[in-house]
Amino acid sequence: xxxxxxxxxxxxxxxxxxxxxxxxxxxxxxxxxxxxxxxxxxxxxxxxxxxxxxxxxxxxxxxxxxxxxxxxxxxxxxxxxxxxxxxxxxxxxxxxxxxxxxxxxxxxxxxxxxxxxxxxxxxxxxxxxxxxxxxxxxx
Numbered sequence: 001x002x003x004x005x006x007x008x009x010x011x012x013x014x015x016x017x018x019x020x021x022x023x024x025x026x027x028x029x030x031x032x033x034x035x036x037x038x039x040x041x042x043x044x045x046x047x048x049x050x051x052x053x054x055x056x057x058x059x060x061x062x063x064x065x066x067x068x069x070x071x072x073x074x075x076x077x078x079x080x081x082x083x084x085x086x087x088x089x090x091x092x093x094x095x096x097x098x099x100x101x102x103x104x105x106x107x108x109x110x111x112x113x114x115x116x117x118x119x120x121x122x123x124x125x126x127x128x129x130x131x132x133x134x135x136x137x138x139x
Contacts, residue, residue, distance in 0.1 A: 001089045001111065003080065009037060010045045010083040011076060011123065017055065018071035018124035025057075025064030045083060052082040071124060077115035087112050 016031045028046060032039035046065060049055045054074060055065045067074065081087065089111065090096070093104045 001084075001087060003084060005041075006045060006083040007080045009042065010049060010079050012037065013042060013046060013049065013065075014054070014067070014074065014079055014120045015123050017065060017067045018074075018120040021067055021071050021124075025062065025066050027064040030064070048082050049079070052078075054078060054082065067120070071121035072119050074120045075116050076118045076120070076123065077112060079120075080115055087115065 012035050013028075013031055016034065017026055020026050028042045029039050031037070032042050046055060046057075050057055050065075053068055056068045057063070057065055077087070087108060088104075089107045090104045093101055093108075096104060
């Protein structure tokens, strides 16, 4: 399974909303500018997120988008499934010989475990705490 820009940018939207959770609606323009992304493309991605009940839209001059649940209740898997479809590393796994099918199932389950155990709160906190200058390398 390859995560496309739909999944990656969808995660970006949700992480930005999680960072501002409880502060009111955030416009897609703000998110697009902060991440150097196309506002038009984000508009296309937020519609399925809204239809899936992950975000709410607020109209008006000070409108924008809000998470529909607390960030700890939304997983990366929720977002990826909405934007990318089912999580599967190989199409037609059921038609594979048993040894290969077992491998694909194990890979699928490992990916699902990571996505479903990682919340948007985790990702928002991680991106805020991460300091690229804090890494130390020894040779």
